[in-house]
Amino acid sequence: MVPHKFSLQSLSTFALPAFAKNLLHLRQPEQLSEIDFDRLGAFYILGGGSNSIFLEDYVGTVIQPDFKGIEINERAESWQLHVAAGENWHQLVCFCLEKNMPGLENLALIPGNCGAAPIQNIGAYGVELADFCHYVDWFDIESAQIKRLQSSDCGFGYRDSNFKRMLKGKGIIVAIGLTLPKQWQPQLSYPGLRELEQPTPKQVFDTVVAIRQSKLPDPDDIPNVGSFFKNPVVDQQCFLALKADYQSMPAFQQADGTVKLAAGWLIDQCGLKGTQIGGAAVHHRQALVLTNIEQSSGDDLITLAKHVQTRVKEKFAVELTPEVRLIGADGETSLDKLG
Ligand SMILES: Cc1cc2nc3c(=O)[nH]c(=O)nc-3n(C[C@H](O)[C@H](O)[C@H](O)COP(=O)(O)OP(=O)(O)OC[C@H]3O[C@@H](n4cnc5c(N)ncnc54)[C@H](O)[C@@H]3O)c2cc1C
Structure with a gap:
């Protein structure tokens, strides 16, 4: 087993404790053609890490394209x-x-x-x-x-x-x-x-x-990745059925006739603000933001995210899908494959 030696905790704004086998910090685009991608194995491209959560140690190479200008x-x-x-x-x-x-x-x-x-x-x-x-x-x-x-x-x-x-x-x-x-x-x-x-x-x-400053927690104070879930987009029929039951429900008509709902509102209506599982919690002001408040583990976060998903599905019959990229040991994964 190759030891995982590059800490990723400060490279993702959710700040879970995880390591990568290798990390390549690139300053010039020309360096990309020097990489032998056939031999590199698994890799993940990382920018500021504000939409990427490393749930556990990653067996591949993290590539940071840090080109400026x-x-x-x-x-x-x-x-x-x-x-x-x-x-x-x-x-x-x-x-x-x-x-x-x-x-x-x-x-x-x-x-x-x-x-x-x-x-x-x-x-x-x-x-x-x-x-x-x-x-x-x-x-x-x-x-x-x-x-x-x-x-x-x-x-x-x-x-x-x-x-x-x-x-x-x-x-x-x-x-x-x-x-x-x-x-x-x-x-x-x-x-x-x-x-x-x-x-x-x-x-x-x-x-x-x-x-934004009044609504969203600063990741430097409370680690988070902004909106954890996408706002769900539903068809007219589903929207009208929900609107009949929840008149105050925020909704945004889309050009193609579908309707975008506010995931944060749906989560809030389930009474989930402040819900904590292990070290992970739904933010107390902005329900769409899941936070790492007390040294969360990847498992804490996944359990919390699934709990939120299930509660919203039970109450509104609407499926929430993560906006964030979740990275497991072998690479990108999805909530339904976890836990
Ligand atoms: C507090 C907060 C508020 C936010 N608000 C918003 C918002 O209002 N609207 C919004 O859209 N997003 C929002 N986000 C999400 C996030 O900021 C965006 O998704 C942002 O574009 C991620 O940039 P990053 O460099 O941190 O990406 P990373 O997390 O590093 O990467 C995100 C994805 O992009 C890929 N990637 C990164 N760089 C490259 C590259 N050079 N080439 C190929 N692939 C690459 C990664 O592999 C990954 O799949 C918010 C996040 C936080 C923490």
């Missing part, structure tokens, strides 16, 4: 940004505002790296990465070449993309390209922002930051 190309009607994968997302949002290039302010304070942003098409307050993503530069492992994928090739959806599906495990994002139109339109459709009248981009940014 932001290039700006000004056009008549837009700013074109080329951003390396290792740049921090929130710092990019701040940088753009400082340079008077608005657009990303609704996505302020989302933790993690720019290279991870396309994976689940990060989104908040009515805006998502796909609204600005022009291309993704992708190191294709099979050909050992960097390929440019246009946004239309990325299959972006709600917390979803082709990187989670057909491209999974086949490459590494080295940079993203964003287009920020000069004609700025504030996106104020979400509660908390609707009240703003003709705001500046900075006012939208400040409001988003203030809302």
